[in-house]
Amino acid sequence: MTVSDHPIWRRLQPVVTVLSVAVLIGIPLWLVVVTAGKSRGEALEPDLSLPAEWHLLGNLRQVWSDADVPAAVLGSLLIVVPTVAAVLGFGSLAAWILARRASRLNAVLYALGISGIILPPAVVTVVLLLRQLGLAGTAIGMIGVYTGIYLSTVIFFVTGFVRTIPAALEESAQIDGAGPFTVFRRIVLPLLRPVLATATILITLYVWNDVFYAFFVIGGRLDTLPLNLFRVASAGLYLNNWHLIFAYVILMSLPLVVVFAVAQRKVIAGITGGAVK
Amino acid sequence: MWFLLPAYAVLVVFFVLPTVFNFVYAFTDWSGFKAAINPVGFDNFTDLASNGTLFRALRITVLYAVLVAVFQNVFGFVLAVLLERDTWLNRLARVFFLIPVLMSALAVGYVFQALLKPTGGVNDMVAAVMRHPVSYAWLGDTTWTIVVVALIHAWKWMGLSMLIYLAGLKTIPEDVTEAARIDGASRWRTFWRIRSPLLAPAVTFNVATALLGSMNGFDVVQATTGGGPARTTEILNIFIYRTFGQGLFAQATTMSLVLFLLVALLAFPVIYTLRKREERL
Numbered sequence: 155m156t157v158s159d160h161p162i163w164r165r166l167q168p169v170v171t172v173l174s175v176a177v178l179i180g181i182p183l184w185l186v187v188v189t190a191g192k193s194r195g196e197a198l199e200p201d202l203s204l205p206a207e208w209h210l211l212g213n214l215r216q217v218w219s220d221a222d223v224p225a226a227v228l229g230s231l232l233i234v235v236p237t238v239a240a241v242l243g244f245g246s247l248a249a250w251i252l253a254r255r256a257s258r259l260n261a262v263l264y265a266l267g268i269s270g271i272i273l274p275p276a277v278v279t280v281v282l283l284l285r286q287l288g289l290a291g292t293a294i295g296m297i298g299v300y301t302g303i304y305l306s307t308v309i310f311f312v313t314g315f316v317r318t319i320p321a322a323l324e325e326s327a328q329i330d331g332a333g334p335f336t337v338f339r340r341i342v343l344p345l346l347r348p349v350l351a352t353a354t355i356l357i358t359l360y361v362w363n364d365v366f367y368a369f370f371v372i373g374g375r376l377d378t379l380p381l382n383l384f385r386v387a388s389a390g391l392y393l394n395n396w397h398l399i400f401a402y403v404i405l406m407s408l409p410l411v412v413v414f415a416v417a418q419r420k421v422i423a424g425i426t427g428g429a430v431k
Numbered sequence: 432m433w434f435l436l437p438a439y440a441v442l443v444v445f446f447v448l449p450t451v452f453n454f455v456y457a458f459t460d461w462s463g464f465k466a467a468i469n470p471v472g473f474d475n476f477t478d479l480a481s482n483g484t485l486f487r488a489l490r491i492t493v494l495y496a497v498l499v500a501v502f503q504n505v506f507g508f509v510l511a512v513l514l515e516r517d518t519w520l521n522r523l524a525r526v527f528f529l530i531p532v533l534m535s536a537l538a539v540g541y542v543f544q545a546l547l548k549p550t551g552g553v554n555d556m557v558a559a560v561m562r563h564p565v566s567y568a569w570l571g572d573t574t575w576t577i578v579v580v581a582l583i584h585a586w587k588w589m590g591l592s593m594l595i596y597l598a599g600l601k602t603i604p605e606d607v608t609e610a611a612r613i614d615g616a617s618r619w620r621t622f623w624r625i626r627s628p629l630l631a632p633a634v635t636f637n638v639a640t641a642l643l644g645s646m647n648g649f650d651v652v653q654a655t656t657g658g659g660p661a662r663t664t665e666i667l668n669i670f671i672y673r674t675f676g677q678g679l680f681a682q683a684t685t686m687s688l689v690l691f692l693l694v695a696l697l698a699f700p701v702i703y704t705l706r707k708r709e710e711r712l
Contacts, residue, residue: 160618171513171524178586179527182542185552189545200545202552240441248438263435270446272698274647274691278675278684279452280445282461287444302445305438334434363535366649369672380535380650387541387654396545403538410533418526422594 190214190400197397213401217386221398223405226382232293233378234361237300241357242350244301245308250342252309253316254324264313270306275299277370284371291375299371300364304357315349316342352424362410379406450691456681457688463678475685484670488686489693492646492666495581496697499645502585504637507592514593515600525597528590536587540654543583544570547655570656573663580664584651588644592637599633600626635705642701646694667693 181202189200191210217223252264280299281290289295323345327337365380373381383406387399414421457475461468479485510528514521531539546552547569558565569579603626611621649668652658658665658673665673667690675683 167513167516168518168520171520174510174513175524175527179530181552182546183530185546186542199550200548200552201550201555244438244441247434251432251434263439266447267438267442270442272643272694272702273450274687274694275446276449276453276684276687276691278671278680278687279456280449282456282680283444283449283452298441298445301441305442305446309438338434359533363537363650365535365537365653366668366672370675380537383535383537387537399541400545403534403541407534407538411530414529414533415526418529422525422529 186400186403189396190404192397194395194397197400198394200396200400209397210401213397214405217398217401217405221382221386221402222377223379223382223402226377226379229293229376230362230378232376233296233300234358236293236297237304237361238354238357240297240301241304241308242353245305245353246312246343246346246350247338248305249309249312250316250338253313254321264309267309268306268313270303271310275303275367277367281370291372293372293376296368296371296376299367300361303367304360307356308353311349311353312346315346319345348424351420355421355424359410453684453688453691457685459681461680461684463680471681475681479682479685485686485689487662488665488667488670489689491577491664492690492693493697495577495584495648495652495664495666496642496645498578498581499584499588499648500638500641502582503588503592503641504634506585506589507637508596510589510593511596511600515597525590525593528593530590531587532590534587536584536650537654539583539587540651543586544655547579571660573661576656576660577664580652580655581645583655584645584648585641587651588641592641595633595637596630599630603629631705631709635702635709638705639698639702643694643698646690646697 185200185202187210188202188204189197190213191208192205193207193209196205248267252260252267284290284292284295284299287295289298323341324337327341328334332340363380365384368378368381372378383399383402386402456468458470458472459468460471460474476485514524514528548554549566549568549571553569554565554567557567570576572579607629608621608625611625616624647668648666649672652664652666652669653672656664658669667686671683671686671690674680674686
């Protein structure tokens, strides 16, 4: 029994749904596609009209070569992949110990470990520290900063998850003579799959799209997709070249949207499964 | 115990140490224009407070965060109730509402910058309805632009709130609402008195993430207004980015510390209150 059971509402609901998708999502996406399909002159004042002639492929090709998108894709991958691997690997290893060994020290470490969920990172002084370490402007520095920021999320979710699975399996493996690392890799890690899936989705989303932290840490020295988009949109050469900006937006968003479209059931289940506990 | 080492080594070096540095360098004259760094006590704070920047940036950040939290939760909740049934149409609609969540916030900002231009699509549509030309500068109003930008931020994330509320609605057992109906409660009464209190954990999660996300916000504001007009949308992170770019590192560090303290002071009581509310309901 829900509010939506009223007979009139049951008739009306599909209409309201279609209308709200069309207005709230359809119009902005329409703007992106038609503007990315226009010529430079037509796109100068972007509106919702159809292009007189479609230049979508030409514009995509121009952005791809002029804005050096391949280098930015490579830069983004170079940072996202190791970050996700480090956050998940280090995070779940630590979370397993924190969940299984209850001591006062571990309680303190856990509180420290999850504080980053709430507290914002010190973006300015991290640059100073990276300079002192000789990591300023490097991929390693950026990976370290992201890992530091998102470890708390993983520690929080995974520790909560480990506490819900019984320790019996791990104990019997230990009795059979398996070392702690083997127990972790063979027994704990496979059990963590659902929660790690959630974390992978969220962290990939944040890191792939981040521009703020990237400005401070690698601004100008290494290109990622969002940094490159910002440059394209604010560089004098491209200013108000809306057809190129939106062609870039399509290139940049497409990989995530395609992955999502293919795996949407799993992604939705992943996000909600981990979040509401 | 050494399993904790890699995670905590990274945390200490890349998270804790910079935070400690934040508390140190906010009290120095660190800048891009000279090599030496000297302690200056509370000068950075008194300077920022006396020219009004500190309290304006704080007020704008808090206002922005509250607006985003309200809009994002209202939109997410309405969408969740609208799309609650598992029909194919609703499933498809949910996928569409998740597209903004996947998009880069910078890209979202540019889309709305184009839509909201005085000659842009939104004014064209308003004009078509009103039957006379409209050229309102949605992103150039010193009073209302902050609300418009908060709406854009909420638009980007409403799909995520919707998912969380949907998951929350699903956790409510059928027999609870069934029992209320048998006892003669109306649909609306069942909804507000029985079902919505059981959504409390979803509310906690959504309000907390919306508040934290918007207090740490940057991309949407940078891509739509860049802090303008007349700095009326200059939230803390925009200020930090701008002063850092100008080489005014001490000012940027000071505001970064202010943001840290603001989040610490606001977030913990809010989360605590929401948790208490969950228990009471």
